[in-house]
Amino acid sequence: MTASPDDAPLLRPAAPPPHRLGDLAAAFGLDPSGAPGWQDVLVSGVRADNRQVAGGELFAAHTGAHVHGARFAPAAVAAG
Secondary structure, rough: OEEEEEHHOOOOOOOOOOEEEHHHHHHOOOOOOOOOOHOOOOEOEEOOOHHHHOOOEEEOOEEEOOHHHHHHHHHHHHOO
C-alpha cells in the first residue's frame, strides 16, 4: 500500500496560534530592548521575504548575497 498526500502528517497548521513575542524571545534566550509593550505583541508566523509578510507575522531580516534584509524592514512594517 502506498501513502497518499492526504495521509501525510500536517507539518504546518493552516492558521497557527499566535504567541507573545516576549515568550518567543525568552524561548530563544533573547533579551532584546524595544518600544514599551513589545513583549505583548502577538506573532502568528515568521517571514524572511518582506513581500510575503501579512498582519501578525514577524519579519526576519538577515544578510543576503547582495543586501541586508533590514533594508526591507519599512516595507514589512507597512505590510503588517
